[in-house]
Structure formats: structure tokens, C-alpha cells
Amino acid sequence: MRALLRCDATAAGGVGHLVRCLALAEAATARGWRVAVVGRVTAPLGRRLLAASGVPLLPFDGPGDVPADAHLPPSDLDPARLAALVRATRADVLHVDHYAPVVGLRAAIREAGGALSCVEDGPFGRREADVVVDPTPGAEAAGRPADGSGTVLLGVRHAPMRSAVARAHDLARPPAGRDPHVLVVLGGTDATGAAAAVVAAIARTGVRTGAVTVIVRPDHAEDVRRAGADLPLRLVGPQDDLPALAAAHDVVVTAAGTTVWELAAVGVATGAVVVAENQRIGYERAVGLGLTAGLGTPDDLAGPTAGRLATLLSDPATRGRLAAAGPRVV
Known part of the structure; x- marks a missing residue:
């Protein structure tokens, strides 16, 4: 099984999204998954954490119709680019930890043969997905507007934690x-x-x-x-x-x-x-x-x-x- 983890770690945006993705990567690789991070990792701390984890970072210069910069929408979640990555890498899951608004991402990833997993923090990063995780405390009591998402996991007990x-x-x-x-x-x-x-x-x-x-x-x-x-x-x-x-x-x-x-x-x-x-x-x-x-x-x-x-x-x-x-x- 293969998973792509879409996040950024920059001086302006911090490294929190990457830290959560690396916690997920730990759990996935322990279960035999092949995992790669997709995004912009420019903060020195982010680079060190990523290197220590052993998880590869795409650039992806890729086969077929995938553009050379397909690993970077640095500030957005372009469905076509991400779907092309899913196809080219034969990923089973695209996991997104990113606040950028996007429409149609779940449909694009499904058409590419993958499933979409998303982390959100209340309304930030909220979008339709096959699996949704909101790890903020009290999310289970606050609930979440219905949007057609599949499995929805709410509350801090679902917060990804590194070893x-x-x-x-x-x-x-x-x-x-x-x-x-x-x-x-x-x-x-x-x-x-x-x-x-x-x-x-x-x-x-x-x-x-x-x-x-x-x-x-x-x-x-x-x-x-x-x-x-x-x-x-x-x-x-x-x-x-x-x-x-x-x-x-x-x-x-x-x-x-x-x-x-x-x-x-x-x-x-x-x-x-x-x-x-x-x-x-x-x-x-x-x-x-x-x-x-x-x-x-x-x-x-x-x-x-x-x-x-x-x-x-x-x-x-x-x-x-x-x-x-x-x-x-x-």
C-alpha cells in the first residue's frame, strides 16, 4: 500500500502540519506502507525532521503527463496536479494536512484510483473526503456539518502522535x-x-x-x-x-x-x-x-x-x- 502526505513546512507557515504527517508516516510504515511527503519543506527544522524520519520528499520529475513541479502547489491543492501524482505513483491514499480551500479534490482523487484523507482544525482545512480527522479537543461534542464525507473521526483522541x-x-x-x-x-x-x-x-x-x-x-x-x-x-x-x-x-x-x-x-x-x-x-x-x-x-x-x-x-x-x-x- 502507498500513501502520499500533502503538507508544507515553511518559515511563514510553521512545521505543525509536517509534524502531524510524520506521526502518520510512522504508523503507516510500521504497518508496511510506503509513504512519501508531497509539498514544500523549506524550514530548516522541517528538513531535519523529514531527513530523520527517512520519509522521502517528492520532487517528482516524473513519468507521463505529470509536470515537473506537480509536487508543488505550494499554496493551493490543485486537484488535477494531485490526481496526476496519485496516478503516477500508484498511491492508494492521498492524505492532506493543509488549510488551502479546494473544490472537487475528492472526486479527482477517486477518479485517479485513490482515496482522500484530510485533517482539519474546526473549519480550517475542512473539505469532503473519504476519511476526515479533526483532532481538536471537543470536536466530538461540537460535531461537523454533513458534506458527504465517509469516516469522520472527531476529538483529540484521534490526534496523530509521534513516538x-x-x-x-x-x-x-x-x-x-x-x-x-x-x-x-x-x-x-x-x-x-x-x-x-x-x-x-x-x-x-x-x-x-x-x-x-x-x-x-x-x-x-x-x-x-x-x-x-x-x-x-x-x-x-x-x-x-x-x-x-x-x-x-x-x-x-x-x-x-x-x-x-x-x-x-x-x-x-x-x-x-x-x-x-x-x-x-x-x-x-x-x-x-x-x-x-x-x-x-x-x-x-x-x-x-x-x-x-x-x-x-x-x-x-x-x-x-x-x-x-x-x-x-x-
């Missing part, structure tokens, strides 16, 4: 009353440059911490240093094994995307920051389920949610509740 998450769960440090060691990670690429705002907010709380490790791109590093001049900062680049690094910390302040579910499964206390509008539904549901402390947007940290951040940093009981809730739900 690295399970390994990190075994490493997670128990909650303690010491000055908390803090990790700040605003997505795989910190596309919005929000890390400096988070570090400034940590400094404003006045809470004494252990080391504050910040995952930051080189072009944002100086802003972070200025914001955290009075903190015990440690700056590192994007991490190949983020779950393991998170497990070594008492609290993680994270963007409210894919990382929230992975860290919940690891069993580490988190505070989530909304850095993109497509994260808001999952953020609100995760906060409602007690999986993370809701810190709002980077701007909110200067006012409305500053107290929540201070509590997260200063109260071991709060961190303990959050750390325990994640593995029960995810």
Missing part, C-alpha cells in the same frame, strides 16, 4: 516546588516573532525562576535578549526533539497549535498563546478541558492574562493539575 512523544512522557519531571525551569516555544519557526513578548511578560511577573530556555530563530534572538535582560536566559535554535526538551522543564509557554497536544500527552504543564487565528478554536477547547493555562494573545500578556502567567510560574499546584490532566485526555 518521540511517548518517549518523552516517560522522562517528564514530576511537579516540584523549586523555582520553575521554563521553556518558551512559539511554534517550530516562531513565524510571528512572539517569543520576545512572552519573555518580556515572564520578566514583568517578577516571579523567580530557574533557567528560562527560549527556542528562537537567529533573526529574533537580539529582541529576546533585550526582553529578558534580567532573566536567566538560555537561547537555543529550533529543536529536533522538542518533546524530550519539554519533559526536562517544569512549565512550557507554547503557541496554541499542534505542540499543545503533544505536550499534554508528555505530561508537562503548559500555558498556551494564540499566535494565529486558526489556533483559537483548539485553544479555547484545550483551556476549557483544563489541558493548558490560557494566556490569550501576545498582546494580552501585557494586561488581561498577566496574572494567569504569574500563577502558572509561581504555583506548583496549578502546574501539577495541568501536567496531570494532559495524559488523561490526549
Whole structure:
């Protein structure tokens, strides 16, 4: 059996879609499937994760009528191009983890002899497919508009998880009353440059911490240093094994995307920051389920949610509740 996984991993869009696809690739290859990623993987972290996985990336220069750039609709999901890829590779399944709107993709893939599987986050990426997965918490209660899709899997229990998450769960440090060691990670690429705002907010709380490790791109590093001049900062680049690094910390302040579910499964206390509008539904549901402390947007940290951040940093009981809730739900 063969599967194509359509996703992108770029500085602007982050690596979350690729991370989910690689979790699926792990499971598929363990069951004997042949898998390839189809898309634009330009973020250095994305390239490293893909290389470590052993999953090939098409370019596809291909036989027959498949154009040389058929592996790239970089910003859309052109049904004709993707159907041509399915035919040329004899793929049984095209799996799409991408928010671009598209009409007629399921019909095109079926005509090419394949089935279409899609991941969506609430309304983002929603389209008709043979298999639909919405892994956001509470999706099973919210439901989904009928659109003719086949199997529909709703809720965080269907979130794809890499084996690295399970390994990190075994490493997670128990909650303690010491000055908390803090990790700040605003997505795989910190596309919005929000890390400096988070570090400034940590400094404003006045809470004494252990080391504050910040995952930051080189072009944002100086802003972070200025914001955290009075903190015990440690700056590192994007991490190949983020779950393991998170497990070594008492609290993680994270963007409210894919990382929230992975860290919940690891069993580490988190505070989530909304850095993109497509994260808001999952953020609100995760906060409602007690999986993370809701810190709002980077701007909110200067006012409305500053107290929540201070509590997260200063109260071991709060961190303990959050750390325990994640593995029960995810």
C-alpha cells in the first residue's frame, strides 16, 4: 500500500502540519506502507525532521503527463496536479494536512484510483473526503456539518502522535516546588516573532525562576535578549526533539497549535498563546478541558492574562493539575 502526505513546512507557515504527517508516516510504515511527503519543506527544522524520519520528499520529475513541479502547489491543492501524482505513483491514499480551500479534490482523487484523507482544525482545512480527522479537543461534542464525507473521526483522541512523544512522557519531571525551569516555544519557526513578548511578560511577573530556555530563530534572538535582560536566559535554535526538551522543564509557554497536544500527552504543564487565528478554536477547547493555562494573545500578556502567567510560574499546584490532566485526555 502507498500513501502520499500533502503538507508544507515553511518559515511563514510553521512545521505543525509536517509534524502531524510524520506521526502518520510512522504508523503507516510500521504497518508496511510506503509513504512519501508531497509539498514544500523549506524550514530548516522541517528538513531535519523529514531527513530523520527517512520519509522521502517528492520532487517528482516524473513519468507521463505529470509536470515537473506537480509536487508543488505550494499554496493551493490543485486537484488535477494531485490526481496526476496519485496516478503516477500508484498511491492508494492521498492524505492532506493543509488549510488551502479546494473544490472537487475528492472526486479527482477517486477518479485517479485513490482515496482522500484530510485533517482539519474546526473549519480550517475542512473539505469532503473519504476519511476526515479533526483532532481538536471537543470536536466530538461540537460535531461537523454533513458534506458527504465517509469516516469522520472527531476529538483529540484521534490526534496523530509521534513516538518521540511517548518517549518523552516517560522522562517528564514530576511537579516540584523549586523555582520553575521554563521553556518558551512559539511554534517550530516562531513565524510571528512572539517569543520576545512572552519573555518580556515572564520578566514583568517578577516571579523567580530557574533557567528560562527560549527556542528562537537567529533573526529574533537580539529582541529576546533585550526582553529578558534580567532573566536567566538560555537561547537555543529550533529543536529536533522538542518533546524530550519539554519533559526536562517544569512549565512550557507554547503557541496554541499542534505542540499543545503533544505536550499534554508528555505530561508537562503548559500555558498556551494564540499566535494565529486558526489556533483559537483548539485553544479555547484545550483551556476549557483544563489541558493548558490560557494566556490569550501576545498582546494580552501585557494586561488581561498577566496574572494567569504569574500563577502558572509561581504555583506548583496549578502546574501539577495541568501536567496531570494532559495524559488523561490526549
